Amino acid sequence: MTRKTSPDELHVLLGTRLTGEGEQWLTAALDRTRQDRAAIGALFPAAGRRCGRGPLLDVESSRPPDPRFRGWTVDDAARTLMMAALPLHGTDLGDEVAALYRYGDAAEKRGVLRGLGPLDTDGKLGDHALPLVHDGLRTNDTRLITAALASYGARYLQPAAYRQGVLKCVFLGIPLADIAGLDERADAELARMLTDYARERRAAGRDVPADVLGLVDPTDITLSREA
């Protein structure tokens, strides 16, 4: 089982990626968010301008990248900390997070979807935000679909929805290494769906992506006609 990411852990990592000015702004923004639940409405959109939009992981670091933060940006992390600073729990927290998503631009929506996992570390959110994951999966925006299948989506999606999400990634060319939960959730039905997909590709004379081949039995995808 993949280790859960806590907001505190995220804060430490983010601290290494912020300028002095960015750090100062974030500290003030988190304080305001703790004191006034309405303040986040205007602070959340500003995270990219104030903290940066680059990758959260230091690409020049000699240490191997932590796969849990693959694809995360600095503003994703800042927005996650802001959501975690909200003085709310359960349904109230779910409602405010839903509003941030509803009124968010693409970067804000991505930040919400990625942040749901850390926000739920101690189960304080539960499945209240699952409708947002479904909304993200309905888009054709690869950034949102990827974020919808981050740790929270992998934790709460029903099996059928999770499988459809994975298949949508395959169709849109999203690397399966970018999404969460495959080790725990890949089941016989997903293998069947991917096998059918691989056969269809072969029948059309097209390549099968390597990450799909890793999830199917190669002897099952030799070309054959349906009886």
Place this chain on the structure above:
Amino acid sequence: MRLFDPHIHMTSRTTDDYAAMHQAGVRALVEPSFWVGQPRTSVETFVDYFDGLVGWEPFRAAQYGIRHHCTIGLNPKEANDPRCREVLDILPRYLAKDGVVAVGELGYDAMTAEEDEVFAAQLALAVEHELPALVHTPHRDKIAGTRRTLDVVRESGIAAEHVVVDHLNEVTVDLVADTGCWMGFSIYPDTKMDEERMVTLLQEYGTERMLVNSAADWGKSDPLKTAKTAQAMLKAGFTDDDVDTVLWHNPVAFYAQSGKLDLDGDTDIPVDRSATFAGNSILRGARPES
């Protein structure tokens, strides 16, 4: 020649317009939120419209090498409909977004009490969010409307240099010239101003705090009016520098007061036609190659 159209409603225009604008030198523009030609009846439809102004439309513009920013506000016409008033409550979320460089367009339509209230409330939001305000003058009863507009601006406490008063003409420009507000002029095929009259005003009032726009929208209008005004200026003896002042530096200076104008120091932005927005491409019939 590089051009900045400080007021144009691209949501109502085609990709052919974008291509022609780029060809004519337009490299940046601001799209004010406005009335879409038919009354809206709920807050939710405004939200979708605002989402387009900060999402799909900048993407479409970028496909033609043009930087797109917008202004967000509740226009006076719809401020009179109680079903739309709650738009005011969601404005703070949108005013905080990256591409939003002013509150607007604001001002009067029929000069009702409701319009007074909504106008003042949005000027207060501009002050609170440290944003400039784009204020238009009414089509009907224009002189009285411009006076009343300036009174409300003064009472709001917003800095004069943070305000552009738009759709001015020969009879209203004097009211604004000494206030410290910026003066906006919309160049139209038939109504408002035309290129030659604009050149005359520039000769009389100079180029300082002067903004020229096409205000092109869903009605009879011309998205190339900024370029045509530039040509008319040159023909009348203005220098290239004068044109650059009015049609580039002035709008940049005005909207840069938001701290959010992003021109990346380069007006020739690279065009990536294979890009998609929310999975949609402006290319028809062929998916972009992945």
